Amino acid sequence: MPDIPTDPAIQLRGVYKRFRTPTGSAYTALRNLNISVQPGEFCAVVGPTGCGKSTTLALIAGLEPASAGEVLLMGQPVKGIDARIGYMFQTDAIFPWKNVLQNVAAGPLFRGMSKTEAIERAGDWISRVGLSGFEYYYPHQLSGGMRKRVALAQTLITGPQILLMDEPFSALDVQTRALMEDELLALWASTSASVVFVTHDLEEAIALADRVCVLTAGPATVKGIYTIDLPRPRQVAEIRFAPRFVQLYQEIWGALRDEVMVSYERDKKRTIS
Amino acid sequence: MNAIKNAPSVDSTDLADDEPVWIASTAARRYRIIVTSLRVLLLIVIIGGWELGARIGWIDAFFFGQPTAIVQQIWTWITQGTAQGPLWQQIAVTLEEAVIGFLIGVVLGVVFGVALGRSRLLADILSPYIKVANSIPRIVLGSIFAISLGLGIGSKIALAVVLVFFIVFFNAFQGVREVDRNLIANARILGANSRQLATEIIIPSALSWIIASLHTSFSFALVGAVVGEYLGALKGLGLLISTAQNTFNANGVFAAMVILAAISLTAEAIITALENRLIRWRPNTITDVSI
Numbered sequence: 001m002p003d004i005p006t007d008p009a010i011q012l013r014g015v016y017k018r019f020r021t022p023t024g025s026a027y028t029a030l031r032n033l034n035i036s037v038q039p040g041e042f043c044a045v046v047g048p049t050g051c052g053k054s055t056t057l058a059l060i061a062g063l064e065p066a067s068a069g070e071v072l073l074m075g076q077p078v079k080g081i082d083a084r085i086g087y088m089f090q091t092d093a094i095f096p097w098k099n100v101l102q103n104v105a106a107g108p109l110f111r112g113m114s115k116t117e118a119i120e121r122a123g124d125w126i127s128r129v130g131l132s133g134f135e136y137y138y139p140h141q142l143s144g145g146m147r148k149r150v151a152l153a154q155t156l157i158t159g160p161q162i163l164l165m166d167e168p169f170s171a172l173d174v175q176t177r178a179l180m181e182d183e184l185l186a187l188w189a190s191t192s193a194s195v196v197f198v199t200h201d202l203e204e205a206i207a208l209a210d211r212v213c214v215l216t217a218g219p220a221t222v223k224g225i226y227t228i229d230l231p232r233p234r235q236v237a238e239i240r241f242a243p244r245f246v247q248l249y250q251e252i253w254g255a256l257r258d259e260v261m262v263s264y265e266r267d268k269k270r271t272i273s
Numbered sequence: 274m275n276a277i278k279n280a281p282s283v284d285s286t287d288l289a290d291d292e293p294v295w296i297a298s299t300a301a302r303r304y305r306i307i308v309t310s311l312r313v314l315l316l317i318v319i320i321g322g323w324e325l326g327a328r329i330g331w332i333d334a335f336f337f338g339q340p341t342a343i344v345q346q347i348w349t350w351i352t353q354g355t356a357q358g359p360l361w362q363q364i365a366v367t368l369e370e371a372v373i374g375f376l377i378g379v380v381l382g383v384v385f386g387v388a389l390g391r392s393r394l395l396a397d398i399l400s401p402y403i404k405v406a407n408s409i410p411r412i413v414l415g416s417i418f419a420i421s422l423g424l425g426i427g428s429k430i431a432l433a434v435v436l437v438f439f440i441v442f443f444n445a446f447q448g449v450r451e452v453d454r455n456l457i458a459n460a461r462i463l464g465a466n467s468r469q470l471a472t473e474i475i476i477p478s479a480l481s482w483i484i485a486s487l488h489t490s491f492s493f494a495l496v497g498a499v500v501g502e503y504l505g506a507l508k509g510l511g512l513l514i515s516t517a518q519n520t521f522n523a524n525g526v527f528a529a530m531v532i533l534a535a536i537s538l539t540a541e542a543i544i545t546a547l548e549n550r551l552i553r554w555r556p557n558t559i560t561d562v563s564i
């Protein structure tokens with residue numbers, strides 16, 4: 001990789017993460033993990049289910065400390081939760097007792113913005129994610145896709161420089177998912193944020209990212225990093241038919257398949273015993 | 274404006290689409306009528322059977338009372354007052370004890386529940402004591418309060434507080450423990466400090482648990498007040514019951530019971546209204562099965 005004078009937006013150097021299981025033994029989730037993400041880069045992380053992808057995000061977000069190694073944001077070590085970070089969760093994490101407007105305005109209000117200004121900015125973001133007219137709806141009155149839009153607006157309104165996404169669209173049906181992916185790419189293009197997008201879906205990873213990082217079955221370490229040289233702007237639903245897409249898919253799937261098999265065999269043994 | 278004026282005519286052409294809805298609504302109405310009439314019938318059978326049994330002599334009205342005599346007793350209390358003063362005064366005293374005890378118990382229960390739910394250290398230190406305190410039959414404390422706080426309303430309030438506290442406390446504690454970890458993580462990343470986390474995430478999330486406990490705890494506050502009065506008082510519905518018992522007046526005991534039930538149901542209706550106001554955000558799928 002060519003030397004870049006500025007610090008990478010995110011850098012993990014030799015990171016280990018161990019957990020204590022309820023039975024008291026230690027479980028290693030991450031082993032000597034090395035990843036760096038440049039400013040403005042969209043990096044997808046794929047790996048078999050349960051390999052430690054979410055743990056990686058938790059370390060970058062400062063929700064969990066690393067057991068060993070270094071986690072750096074813009075060259076500075078992570079100490080607790082950082083205001084420059086936005087995080088989108090796999091499950092619904094918008095607040096069910098707040099309506100759409102209150103949910104989107106939550107971040108600015110928590111950070112001390114005046115109420116009128118926060119409401120105004122929230123209204124702006126609500127229209128940007130296409131939810132105008134739903135300001136006073138509660139989450140349970142919205143569809144799964146609409147709740148994801150609320151979560152997207154809630155995350156992006158704080159203007160994060162680093163956007164962490166943990167399989168955010170995995171609960172959606174295929175059509176809604178493609179729409180949301182296009183939406184995400186359009187919104188991201190108007191920012192300069194670096195993205196780490198965790199998924200188990202290789203198609204999604206290639207369609208969205210500049211680089212795809214394949215992790216091994218747990219304990220996770222980097223198996224390979226692939227540059228996605230597909231042109232932007234992309235249409236997620238159509239790019240899957242591009243010859244280059246298929247070529248990249250075959251190449252990366254070759255690496256991912258082995259890890260998926262390892263993880264699958266391990267799960268099978270665990271359920272039998 | 275035009276669109277609004279035109280709306281009815283558009284609807285009338287779609288009449289065929291409304292038909293299944295219409296059938297469903299008549300079916301629902303018919304079901305409701307059946308339920309209501311069977312309810313009334315059941316009431317007539319029970320009360321009528323009781324009255325008839327007492328008149329024929331199958332049921333000894335001296336020991337088990339008689340519906341008409343109970344109504345008569347309540348009427349006498351209303352018009353001529355009870356042996357210890359006017360009826361409204363007895364109700365007011367019992368209600369005052371129950372409401373004050375209820376409010377103090379709820380506030381203490383919520384404060385302790387949230388504090389222990391948030392602090393693992395505090396919970397670990399105090400949990401064995403709370404378990405022991407909870408396993409004591411707390412009604413017995415009524416005797417202690419009667420001795421130490423006297424025959425006034427203080428001893429009844431204390432008993433109501435003790436009964437209410439534990440119900441609310443355990444619910445608030447559980448509610449705080451059950452808060453979705455993702456919601457907390459999300460709020461922290463969005464920039465919430467610990468005070469904002471408590472007021473905007475943890476308490477709203479635990480609120481449905483806390484309010485659920487209020488339904489049962491008001492009846493317990495009433496039990497505390499009545500038992501407290503029963504153990505020794507100068508006024509109140511509990512004293513009314515105890516006096517009726519001592520004079521072998523079964524109708525008097527039942528009459529006081531009817532009044533207590535009416536108070537309890539009214540309180541329940543107020544709490545349900547409060548619940549609907551405070552937890553508007555919750556999908557209302559469970560209202561159908563409430564009894």
